[in-house]
């Protein structure tokens with residue numbers, strides 16, 4: 001999916017999911033736009049749903065969708081969980097060794113690639129580190145911002161054989177505390193050295209012109225989490241202020257709120273030529 005996007009000069013949205021409503025909203029919005037989608041189940045959400053359950057729901061929804069759907073394990077630092085996701089049927093996994101030393105990150109990513117590739121599963125890794133803004137569910141206060149070094153990125157990709165690389169160029173997990181400063185100059189240098197799809201984490205709230213500039217410079221996967229959650233919670237609050245619905249009705253409303261955000265981003269990503 002990402003190789004196609006890389007060749008076509010567009011990006012595929014990767015949206016975080018943790019229950020049936022998020023999965024349905026993400027897939028249904030993409031289905032209506034006839035655009036591929038990455039359903040990202042974060043390690044963080046294992047308390048909400050097991051890997052097997054995520055796979056069962058995603059595969060069931062995918063059957064009727066008629067578009068390519070990738071089930072991806074997002075931000076996982078635990079190699080055993082990655083292997084369990086591969087066994088459960090995930091088609092892509094992210095090993096997040098961004099907090100480790102370069103050599104440790106290389107070593108662990110190589111291990112993950114060996115197993116995942118043997119099972120036909122693609123691997124994303126991260127080099128550099130992105131910081132957290134407000135309301136982030138992925139990042140923490142202590143997260144440092146370390147921009148990805150283009151030369152190190154080349155060495156990392158050559159040694160590990162990863163399929164996609166997440167880069168740090170100024171986006172943040174969560175809501176930006178100030179004006180976003182996106183270092184597309186660094187991205188351009190990384191893209192000149194590497195010939196693989198690049199991944200942008202912290203998509204929520206990133207200015208549209210910057211997202212498009214990133215897509216023109218090798219970004220093929222853009223992760224969105226916080227904005228879906230914030231929009232849905234806000235709309236749910238407003239709805240509940242005027243109604244006392246049955247939970248089943250509220251759940252359907254939430255699918256609609258989730259779709260609004262997914263469509264907004266997917267339309268931007270696909271207009272780039274997808």
Ligand code: 13P
Nearest residue numbers: 174201202204223225226
């Ligand atoms: P946001 O929460 O900032 O959209 O970032 C999502 C993300 O990068 C998931 O990996």
